[in-house]
Amino acid sequence: MTTSASLAIVAPRQMIIGGGSLSRLGDLLKQFGFSRPLVVTDPWMQSSGTVEKCLAPLRAAGFAPVVFHETVPDPTDTVIAAGVAVLQAGDFDVLIGFGGGSPMDTAKAMAILAAAPAGTPMSAFKVPVAADKAALPVICIPTTAGTGSEATRFTVITDVARDEKMLIAGLGALPLAAIVDHDLTRTVPARTKADTGIDSLTHALEAYVSKRANPVSDMYAERAMRLIGPHLRRVYKDPADDAAREAMMLGATLAGLAFSNASVALIHGMSRPIGAHFHVPHGLSNAMLLPAVTGFGLNHALPRYAEAARCIGCAAPSDADQVAGAKLMEELRALNHELEVPSPAAYGIAQAKWNALLPVMAEQALASGSPGNNPRVPDAAQIMELYVEAFGA
Structure with a gap:
């Protein structure tokens, strides 16, 4: 930070x-x-x-x-x-x-x-x-x-x-x-609510663990996570939940202010090539990568990820960092399951084409500069490994 x-x-x-x-x-x-x-x-x-x-x-x-x-x-x-x-x-x-x-x-x-x-x-x-x-x-x-x-x-x-x-x-x-x-946002389809909601959560989380985080971006990111964490499932399940919609809208804007001042990191760097080559909506490609990439950097900024878990509400204030970090990983996997986020394989992307593009996608991810903000900065080989892990069965 x-x-x-x-x-x-x-x-x-x-x-x-x-x-x-x-x-x-x-x-x-x-x-x-x-x-x-x-x-x-x-x-x-x-x-x-x-x-x-x-x-x-x-x-x-x-x-x-x-x-x-x-x-x-x-x-x-x-x-x-x-x-x-x-x-x-x-x-x-x-x-x-x-x-x-x-x-x-x-x-x-x-x-x-x-x-x-x-x-x-x-x-x-x-x-x-x-x-x-x-x-x-x-x-x-x-x-x-x-x-x-x-x-x-x-x-x-x-x-x-x-x-x-x-x-x-x-x-x-x-x-x-x-x-x-x-x-x-009253008439936004459930799939779009899920994808954009996870996008905003990713913005806040990446801004919080970014190497360019600062005290001001932290305030935006922490408040965004406290708004998004308890309300994302609610707005996905019930379009008439006005309080949840209001919380998500404010959370998304605060998350934008957070990453505008701290930048995003590896998830976004890897997400953009998926969108470019396979036309996956941006929020959805973020969601596809969120658990694997978070796991990759977790122990390199454990206190930050643990505090993020507490802000999101999936860890208790009294949880030790290692416990809170594990709960964060559980939460991200559960969130993808409940919001019906498909893996790239389940989305219909051909594995042969995915594998053939791995070197290009890794190169484009690194060229964006975003991976350099990650708590654990990967090389091209590690990015390709993460793409393989995220692809799914």
Whole structure:
């Protein structure tokens, strides 16, 4: 954990949190002096009419919003380029990312790419490059309790030509503001609740054990785990549980603030290649890896993992670290079982293709930089072993 007295902490300038807070969107834009919003969302939000929940308060405030709805799961550099073309063809002064992680990540990447000279590829911004410039400010409005993108300085974009999920980090990806309204999660399917919920738990856990953790990120991570731990199963089983939905939404945002300031680690580094090569949703690929990767690093940061277990609620305050660590491993396996998380094998991934891609996935995981934050830093061979362990029968 970082103990230096000097910390650089980043967060959106304003966050409006609570049920019904989306109604304040128009006032938020006026407060910052914006008048020409481009709303970035996905095809389902558009076709189902759900995007109207975002557009209605804008129109009521006198704005005439334009919608770009061509985002895709695991956003690609080609979609970002298409979005930038729409952005530059109009006269906009703010981007609004409305939806799950994909629309929010797309809006952030559009803002970054639009600030670059024409013809610059999205790959020019992948880590270790600092993507600190953006053409327009971004306001994020999450509709799932999971990615935390509304609070982070990160966006993840797939390079289509290379089948690589690129981590892009910098102040250009940090939203100016966010609206976190748990009422927007009422109709989220159970599978998505599970995947995004485990994603947010992974954010908090990895931020807590990261070598870049600090006292401020710890406060966010601990509170996030205390909210997510008791409520993830509840929100998965009962969509009408308003208290659980509210807790999960706040927990996801706090987890986003935690990993934005401490970074993620090995789970995320290994998860991105699975998404790129096999199109597994990000939260689900995290869940597939969570027990095996946690076990790999457990004894290298046992006091931190033990305290995480106490925060999550699966270990008692009086449990010794070794006992709490063992209970954490039991909890992660039980959580995957109860939330019906499939192994890669059960998901339908062919073992021959998985094995053939092991060297490439290990290389891409290491190149992301995230494994270097892990309590136990692996080499390529150890990452491949972990992929084999996680594959399942």
